[in-house]
Amino acid sequence: MFSNKLNLDDFMLGLAKRNPHEPEFYQAVYEVAQSVIPYINHHPEYIDARILERMTEPDRIISFRVCWEDDEGHIRVNRGYRVQFNNAIGPYKGGLRFTSHLTLDTLKFLGFEQTFKNSLTTLPLGAAKGGSDFNPKGKSDREVMRFCQSFMSELHKHIGVYTDIPAGDIGVGGREISYLFGQYKRLENQFQGVLTGKGLEYGGSLIRKEATGFGTTYFMEEILKEHGSSLEGKKCVISGSGNVALYTAEKVMQLGGHVLAMSDSSGTIHIPDGISREQLDWLIDLKENRRGRIQEFAEHFQCEFLPDTKVWGIPCQIAFACATQNELEKSDAQQLIKNGCIAVAEGANMPSTLEAVHLFKKNNILFAPAKAANAGGVAVSGLEMTQNSMRLSWSMEELEDRLKTIMQKIHSQCIKYGRGEGETIDYVRGANIAGFKKVADAMLAYGVV
Numbered sequence: 543m544f545s546n547k548l549n550l551d552d553f554m555l556g557l558a559k560r561n562p563h564e565p566e567f568y569q570a571v572y573e574v575a576q577s578v579i580p581y582i583n584h585h586p587e588y589i590d591a592r593i594l595e596r597m598t599e600p601d602r603i604i605s606f607r608v609c610w611e612d613d614e615g616h617i618r619v620n621r622g623y624r625v626q627f628n629n630a631i632g633p634y635k636g637g638l639r640f641t642s643h644l645t646l647d648t649l650k651f652l653g654f655e656q657t658f659k660n661s662l663t664t665l666p667l668g669a670a671k672g673g674s675d676f677n678p679k680g681k682s683d684r685e686v687m688r689f690c691q692s693f694m695s696e697l698h699k700h701i702g703v704y705t706d707i708p709a710g711d712i713g714v715g716g717r718e719i720s721y722l723f724g725q726y727k728r729l730e731n732q733f734q735g736v737l738t739g740k741g742l743e744y745g746g747s748l749i750r751k752e753a754t755g756f757g758t759t760y761f762m763e764e765i766l767k768e769h770g771s772s773l774e775g776k777k778c779v780i781s782g783s784g785n786v787a788l789y790t791a792e793k794v795m796q797l798g799g800h801v802l803a804m805s806d807s808s809g810t811i812h813i814p815d816g817i818s819r820e821q822l823d824w825l826i827d828l829k830e831n832r833r834g835r836i837q838e839f840a841e842h843f844q845c846e847f848l849p850d851t852k853v854w855g856i857p858c859q860i861a862f863a864c865a866t867q868n869e870l871e872k873s874d875a876q877q878l879i880k881n882g883c884i885a886v887a888e889g890a891n892m893p894s895t896l897e898a899v900h901l902f903k904k905n906n907i908l909f910a911p912a913k914a915a916n917a918g919g920v921a922v923s924g925l926e927m928t929q930n931s932m933r934l935s936w937s938m939e940e941l942e943d944r945l946k947t948i949m950q951k952i953h954s955q956c957i958k959y960g961r962g963e964g965e966t967i968d969y970v971r972g973a974n975i976a977g978f979k980k981v982a983d984a985m986l987a988y989g990v991v
């Protein structure tokens with residue numbers, strides 16, 4: 543019909559015009575567009591149906607006021623969001639983020655990334671992301687409860703087991719999911735698996751908490767295996783000390799790696815011989831229950847604490863970026879490469895800047911992009927949904943097996959679409975094209991909707 547080839551610069555210019563002042567969304571789309579446009583240009587059906595234009599426009603953006611009362615009796619006002627990005631291959635699915643200064647830009651980039659990630663899991667999951675500029679840090683449990691109840695009082699109108707199933711993300715862990723689920727149940731008078739990451743007593747799944755970090759590590763192990771190596775004996779650094787980072791550390795250690803450094807937003811701890819199991823348990827308790835700062839670890843175990851410093855300067859062979867977006871910049875990448883790092887995995891969403899990714903590629907660093915490497919979390923959320931529908935709970939072994947198999951399948955898809963000339967594998971291109979194809983084909987099948 544029309545079939546004019548897509549041009550990356552023109553496409554991005556149009557995107558920037560439609561979405562002004564949204565640098566993170568622009569960055570996420572650019573990374574995908576540079577991989578998929580050459581592929582799309584060999585498939586005129588995608589061009590004619592304007593699939594990429596449609597995939598970069600969220601289905602719906604919901605924004606609402608969240609009013610709650612703090613412990614001093616003052617009224618507080620926050621803003622809540624849900625960006626329902628794409629439901630071509632399943633109900634909307636993705637986390638909620640509670641952090642100060644949360645913007646729609648961030649949520650659009652996360653929802654867009656989720657579209658490709660959820661497609662890669664092989665499960666029927668659409669994509670969404672949401673959250674609020676409410677920061678649970680420093681708030682009492684009762685304040686967090688009142689906020690979550692107010693947030694859900696609006697959100698419940700827009701979600702449902704066949705519509706949209708939120709989960710946790712930065713600032714939203716087991717405590718927040720429990721308050722949100724309790725309020726949904728009260729408002730709807732229905733016990734449904736409408737959130738994932740629930741407590742085990744009320745519909746949660748074993749290993750959901752560990753899934754993102756475990757999955758990221760399995761994915762790295764697959765990459766290393768493909769290149770004749772393994773994690774055994776490798777020196778690793780992991781940014782962050784939240785949900786993803788802690789369970790990345792656990793699995794790295796189980797697979798024989800040494801975790802030399804971890805961090806939070808105030809600085810880095812350096813343990814030259816590697817964190818021990820006892821130290822990791824202490825850190826998990828500090829972060830999950832006592833909600834403390836990582837500096838307390840250094841004080842307790844008498845190790846080095848580097849204030850306001852990232853982990854990337856500690857010499858390592860493998861780096862796991864598990865904290866937040868754009869935390870690994872060009873200068874960090876240069877430092878990693880100079881110190882002999884051979885592989886980088888993104889446990890967080892878009893933690894590396896475009897310049898950093900470019901440097902990794904140029905220097906033949908094995909690079910595992912977020913949408914493939916951290917898909918284990920949402921995959922086990924998908925398995926939680928399956929268990930809820932069946933009114934059954936699978937065992938730890940069964941779930942770990944399924945998670946490992948999913949990560950292996952994602953790896954195979956990356957190879958299928960990412961193999962270049964010779965034996966090189968571009969995992970970014972592979973993940974983007976494989977994730978794109980399934981969603982695009984479903985959209986084509988629906989016609990113009």
Ligand SMILES: NC(=O)C1=CN([C@@H]2O[C@H](COP(=O)(O)OP(=O)(O)OC[C@H]3O[C@@H](n4cnc5c(N)ncnc54)[C@H](OP(=O)(O)O)[C@@H]3O)[C@@H](O)[C@H]2O)C=CC1
Nearest residue numbers: 711712713754782783784785786806807865866890891919
């Ligand atoms: N939870 C999940 O299942 C999944 C999460 N992700 C992604 O993984 C990343 C981490 O999420 P999660 O572990 O759940 O979140 P958490 O809130 O549990 O932990 C976040 C960690 O990152 C640190 N951090 C946050 N901002 C910064 C910053 N600007 N500089 C340095 N460190 C920072 C936090 O430190 P501090 O406490 O000091 O702020 C904390 O240690 C996010 O990108 C998220 O979207 C991806 C897939 C699934």
Ligand SMILES: O=C(O)CCC(=O)C(=O)O
Nearest residue numbers: 636637709711919920923
């Ligand atoms: O488990 C989920 O639904 C979402 C996990 C998530 O937010 C992510 O993959 O970034």
